[in-house]
Amino acid sequence: MAFFSHQVCRGFSSSAVRNVVIKHVTIIGGGQMGAGIAQVAASTGHSVTLVDTNEDILKKAVKGIEGNLKRVVKKKFADKPEAGEEFIQKALQNVSTSTDAGSVVRDSDLVLEAIVENLKIKQDLFGGLDKLAPAHTIFASNTSSLPITDIASSTNRLDRFGGLHFFNPVPVMKLVEVIATSATSQETFDSLLNFSKKLGKTSVSCKDTPGFIVNRLLLPYIMEVIRMYERGDGSKEDIDIAMKLGCGYPMGPFELADYVGLDTVKFIMDGWSAANPDNPVFAQSELLTKLVAEGKLGKKTGEGFYKYK
Numbered sequence: 265m266a267f268f269s270h271q272v273c274r275g276f277s278s279s280a281v282r283n284v285v286i287k288h289v290t291i292i293g294g295g296q297m298g299a300g301i302a303q304v305a306a307s308t309g310h311s312v313t314l315v316d317t318n319e320d321i322l323k324k325a326v327k328g329i330e331g332n333l334k335r336v337v338k339k340k341f342a343d344k345p346e347a348g349e350e351f352i353q354k355a356l357q358n359v360s361t362s363t364d365a366g367s368v369v370r371d372s373d374l375v376l377e378a379i380v381e382n383l384k385i386k387q388d389l390f391g392g393l394d395k396l397a398p399a400h401t402i403f404a405s406n407t408s409s410l411p412i413t414d415i416a417s418s419t420n421r422l423d424r425f426g427g428l429h430f431f432n433p434v435p436v437m438k439l440v441e442v443i444a445t446s447a448t449s450q451e452t453f454d455s456l457l458n459f460s461k462k463l464g465k466t467s468v469s470c471k472d473t474p475g476f477i478v479n480r481l482l483l484p485y486i487m488e489v490i491r492m493y494e495r496g497d498g499s500k501e502d503i504d505i506a507m508k509l510g511c512g513y514p515m516g517p518f519e520l521a522d523y524v525g526l527d528t529v530k531f532i533m534d535g536w537s538a539a540n541p542d543n544p545v546f547a548q549s550e551l552l553t554k555l556v557a558e559g560k561l562g563k564k565t566g567e568g569f570y571k572y573k
């Protein structure tokens with residue numbers, strides 16, 4: 265079954281290709297994923313520049329990072345509060361912010377994008393940065409569902425472009441999917457694997473296939489959940505309880521959707537249904553469309569399927 269049309273990419277060799285040791289990272293998008301990745305990268309000794317469209321978002325992101333570092337320290341340095349405080353300060357010193365990606369990528373070994381799940385916006389971003397970043401700089405996307413090949417096609421560094429797919433919440437979830445397109449060089453792939461290891465994550469190698477590993481399996485489950493609810497076969501509360509207590513999942517599907525963000529869930533589902541218009545498994549959800557149109561995007565806006573204080 266074809267989920268997305270994948271562009272076939274021709275690799276090109278570049279004199280810049282080598283094994284890059286990633287020290288300085290530019291992370292574009294200071295939302296829940298970008299801020300989480302910045303937190304983990306900074307606390308593992310990387311120098312991080314976090315980029316977003318305005319100062320208010322960046323201030324909120326840094327405040328969130330500080331709060332989440334405190335949660336980490338509470339556990340990791342339970343008996344050593346001074347060492348814990350030092351850990352927080354060191355990590356925060358490793359983070360700087362900017363609203364001008366073009367000016368900061370010049371010093372980056374890795375530019376990792378975690379902006380809105382929209383192919384055109386991601387392509388525009390990388391297409392512009394490709395002209396400004398040094399030759400050795402690796403580009404990577406944290407996309408949940410878009411083909412890395414299609415995002416990379418806006419650049420001239422197909423060999424130095426891969427996927428790094430983190431899981432939410434980044435400081436807690438141990439997995440990173442490392443994605444190679446048919447054009448990603450072995451050196452780039454190895455650099456991304458090494459970087460994931462330095463972050464303390466376990467990585468799995470993925471091909472650039474729809475949904476990689478986790479979301480390819482998660483999405484059909486989610487699609488069926490929506491239809492079950494829309495048919496009235498179970499309340500959202502009962503479905504959530506059933507999946508938590510029946511399968512041992514930490515969150516039920518509706519809680520998870522609110523946590524991920526309903527706008528992101530909708531972007532993903534739109535992509536899957538557009539690529540599979542005749543397959544009822546991927547049909548659009550009226551309920552999801554309505555909630556997103558009303559600005560009820562989940563936990564981040566205070567209301568989604570559930571209300572948050």
Ligand SMILES: CCCCCCCCCCCCCC(=O)CC(=O)SCCNC(=O)CCNC(=O)[C@H](O)C(C)(C)COP(=O)(O)OP(=O)(O)OC[C@H]1O[C@@H](n2cnc3c(N)ncnc32)[C@H](O)[C@@H]1OP(=O)(O)O
Nearest residue numbers: 332335339408431432433435436486490514515517520521
């Ligand atoms: C109509 C239905 C539609 C459904 C759609 C569903 C959407 C799916 C589409 C996929 C979209 C794309 C997403 C993607 O690409 C990939 C993903 O990321 S999928 C999501 C993966 N994540 C999960 O599945 C999360 C599952 N949940 C959990 O693991 C836990 O519930 C969670 C850790 C989030 C919270 O745990 P809980 O016990 O409930 O709460 P606590 O607050 O006590 O936290 C526990 C523990 O963890 C620490 N902690 C939590 N958050 C952070 C943080 N941000 N930073 C640091 N530390 C954190 C907290 O301090 C606690 O530590 P203790 O020492 O145990 O006190």
Ligand SMILES: NC(=O)C1=CN([C@@H]2O[C@H](COP(=O)(O)OP(=O)(O)OC[C@H]3O[C@@H](n4cnc5c(N)ncnc54)[C@H](O)[C@@H]3O)[C@@H](O)[C@H]2O)C=CC1
Nearest residue numbers: 293294295296297298316317378379380381407408432524
């Ligand atoms: N939410 C989740 O659970 C997961 C999301 N992802 C992926 O990560 C990416 C980001 O998702 P979230 O962090 O949840 O989204 P979010 O909505 O929390 O954050 C996105 C951020 O990007 C910023 N942004 C948008 N366009 C920009 C641009 N051109 N330049 C700079 N900043 C820009 C926005 O202002 C916002 O702060 C998406 O591709 C998503 O599919 C991947 C794994 C899990």
